Amino acid sequence: MLKLMSRRGLNWVIPTVIGGSLLLALPWFGRAYYTHIFILIFLNIILAMSYRLLYVTGLVSFCHVTFYAIGAYTSAILAMKLGLPFGICFLVGGIAAAAAAAFLILVTSRARGAYFFLISFSFLGVMNTVFMQWRGMTGGASGITSIPPIMGFTTVTPYFYIILAFTAVTIFVMYLLYRSRFGSELMAIGEAEDLAEVIGIDVLRHRMVAAAIGALFAGFAGSLFAHYEGFIAPTSFPMWTTIYILSWCVIGGVRKFWGPIVGAVLMTAISEYGRMMGAMQAIFYAAVLLAVIMAMPNGIVGLVDTLRTRFGRRQYLGGDTKLGAGPPPVVDE
Amino acid sequence: MTAQLIINGLVLSLTIALMSAGMTLIFGILRVVNFAHGEFYMFGAVIAFFAMNRAGMGYVEASIVAIATVGLLGWVANRLVFRRFHGKLIEGCIAAIALSIGFQQVGWIIFGPHQQILTSPLTGSVEIFGAIVTMDRLLIIGVALVVILGLAWLIRYTKLGRSMRAVQQDSEAALTLGISVNRVAGLTFGIATALAALAGTLVGTVYTVHPVMGMLPLTFAFIVIIVGGMGSVMGAFIAAFIIGFQHSLTSTFWGPQFALGLSLGVAILMLIFRPRGLMGHA
Numbered sequence: 001m002l003k004l005m006s007r008r009g010l011n012w013v014i015p016t017v018i019g020g021s022l023l024l025a026l027p028w029f030g031r032a033y034y035t036h037i038f039i040l041i042f043l044n045i046i047l048a049m050s051y052r053l054l055y056v057t058g059l060v061s062f063c064h065v066t067f068y069a070i071g072a073y074t075s076a077i078l079a080m081k082l083g084l085p086f087g088i089c090f091l092v093g094g095i096a097a098a099a100a101a102a103f104l105i106l107v108t109s110r111a112r113g114a115y116f117f118l119i120s121f122s123f124l125g126v127m128n129t130v131f132m133q134w135r136g137m138t139g140g141a142s143g144i145t146s147i148p149p150i151m152g153f154t155t156v157t158p159y160f161y162i163i164l165a166f167t168a169v170t171i172f173v174m175y176l177l178y179r180s181r182f183g184s185e186l187m188a189i190g191e192a193e194d195l196a197e198v199i200g201i202d203v204l205r206h207r208m209v210a211a212a213i214g215a216l217f218a219g220f221a222g223s224l225f226a227h228y229e230g231f232i233a234p235t236s237f238p239m240w241t242t243i244y245i246l247s248w249c250v251i252g253g254v255r256k257f258w259g260p261i262v263g264a265v266l267m268t269a270i271s272e273y274g275r276m277m278g279a280m281q282a283i284f285y286a287a288v289l290l291a292v293i294m295a296m297p298n299g300i301v302g303l304v305d306t307l308r309t310r311f312g313r314r315q316y317l318g319g320d321t322k323l324g325a326g327p328p329p330v331v332d333e
Numbered sequence: 334m335t336a337q338l339i340i341n342g343l344v345l346s347l348t349i350a351l352m353s354a355g356m357t358l359i360f361g362i363l364r365v366v367n368f369a370h371g372e373f374y375m376f377g378a379v380i381a382f383f384a385m386n387r388a389g390m391g392y393v394e395a396s397i398v399a400i401a402t403v404g405l406l407g408w409v410a411n412r413l414v415f416r417r418f419h420g421k422l423i424e425g426c427i428a429a430i431a432l433s434i435g436f437q438q439v440g441w442i443i444f445g446p447h448q449q450i451l452t453s454p455l456t457g458s459v460e461i462f463g464a465i466v467t468m469d470r471l472l473i474i475g476v477a478l479v480v481i482l483g484l485a486w487l488i489r490y491t492k493l494g495r496s497m498r499a500v501q502q503d504s505e506a507a508l509t510l511g512i513s514v515n516r517v518a519g520l521t522f523g524i525a526t527a528l529a530a531l532a533g534t535l536v537g538t539v540y541t542v543h544p545v546m547g548m549l550p551l552t553f554a555f556i557v558i559i560v561g562g563m564g565s566v567m568g569a570f571i572a573a574f575i576i577g578f579q580h581s582l583t584s585t586f587w588g589p590q591f592a593l594g595l596s597l598g599v600a601i602l603m604l605i606f607r608p609r610g611l612m613g614h615a
Binding site: 108110111113115118121122125128130132133243246250285289294297 | 360364366414417421422423424426427428430431432434435437438439552555556558559563590591593594597598600601604605608609
């Protein structure tokens with residue numbers, strides 16, 4: 001066991017250290033454009049990770065971008081109208097998004113499946129109308145300009161480190177949640193809601209907490225985005241973003257912890273690479289999305305796991321795992 | 334004023350009824366929310382436009398060509414893609430979204446960023462109860478009404494309609510009774526997309542044809558199938574009238590920018606207090 005642990009540990013440590021240092025050094029040798037792309041990827045990772053939390057409980061929402069937008073608008077409005085420092089704007093932005101999410105789950109507690117999907121779509125539409133029409137606060141269609149930068153930074157590099165650090169914090173928190181009893185209970189609700197209720201899991205409260213934590217991080221990401229870009233408008237948060245978030249999760253494999261990250265990184269890179277292809281970009285993106293959803297119903301990470309249990313060394317058969325016998329069941333939806 | 338309101342409300346209600354009847358049929362049979370429905374609508378108008386302006390057809394022939402082509406395209410889309418997602422809500426939605434992104438881009442490539450209009454075969458206007466109504470609007474109302482009644486008849490009285498309802502209620506039981514679920518799904522998809530194309534060719538005579546014209550009717554169709562109850566064609570018709578007239582009234586008395594938000598608000602209230610909609614079953 002010790003041998004296995006150390007070898008596996010080494011296998012992970014070296015690529016992580018190399019990859020991590022390359023990532024940290026990126027702003028110093030890459031062009032500012034690439035740094036910007038990486039910042040977008042980080043924000044997308046946060047969005048995908050936070051979206052996953054409610055998704056695994058069986059509620060697929062269509063309005064994650066709205067929580068992102070609520071965070072961005074709240075933070076920007078506080079900074080502009082009241083002149084509050086970034087830290088307070090950031091916190092309040094996240095909390096506002098979390099409150100909105102908890103409220104949405106509470107009032108729609110009777111809606112399931114397709115109905116929740118469409119109700120969250122309606123919520124997205126209503127909030128878009130609010131952002132467009134509440135001109136005194138949100139600036140309407142022209143949005144809010146010259147939002148004060150974080151601690152006066154005006155170049156890309158500091159934002160790269162700030163947002164990278166926050167992404168790391170997000171992944172760490174999500175990992176703790178994933179490993180916790182609460183995380184398992186969320187998965188249990190998604191697997192069999194009635195059964196979970198029978199064994200004493202408060203389904204509604206769990207979903208509210210999951211949605212609130214997810215929206216909290218989406219709101220934080222929105223706040224970072226607003227102060228990084230310096231400009232937000234309803235067009236910064238189009239309906240498509242929510243579709244992209246959903247597709248990253250599904251492409252990567254939403255039931256696996258690393259799935260949303262893989263999906264977000266891969267698809268953001270593909271769509272940025274695709275910019276060079278001009279008109280074919282959207283068709284390429286659509287083709288990749290369709291191919292993945294048709295060929296790999298459990299996403300990329302799900303497929304890799306399946307292949308590893310099928311063709312890899314039978315490490316699960318050894319006596320040194322808790323499972324004891326046989327490979328773990330592959331969740332087939 | 335009142336008569337004008339009623340005419341505008343009717344035009345909107347009937348076109349969104351055509352869209353949402355198709356979407357709700359597809360949902361009933363395949364349990365998939367067809368996000369690409371707006372693109373079939375757009376294709377209907379775009380193909381009719383090309384048939385009229387490149388092939389020199391008249392409006393009626395061009396519409397028939399467009400509706401038949403889009404219906405066939407819908408059948409093929411079901412055969413290649415949607416059939417595999419029977420009952421898989423989220424995967425089906427994502428596949429539909431992927432098709433929607435791709436189709437919309439095809440629309441940009443073949444049609445370009447222009448805004449065009451289909452030339453209506455009827456011109457001039459008539460006065461009804463003091464309202465001046467252009468003939469193209471009357472054409473929309475007439476054709477849509479006939480088609481909707483035809484669809485209601487098809488679902489209620491024909492063998493295909495009975496099979497559709499059987500598959501919707503329980504696809505496995507329908508299969509044991511010798512109904513080919515795949516065949517019914519393919520026909521349903523063809524009919525639903527042909528209805529969307531019809532709506533596109535009709536609306537293209539009044540509003541402009543462009544590659545993203547499908548987004549707004551898609552949003553309306555979502556609202557309508559929520560309010561009407563998913564899978565219920567009758568519910569979709571009733572809800573289309575409620576939402577169409579609500580939109581028309583709100584636009585006239587309050588301002589068009591609030592109309593869509595209010596419709597979505599109606600949908601949210603419906604989902605909160607009666608999640609299965611007007612006519613849907615749980």
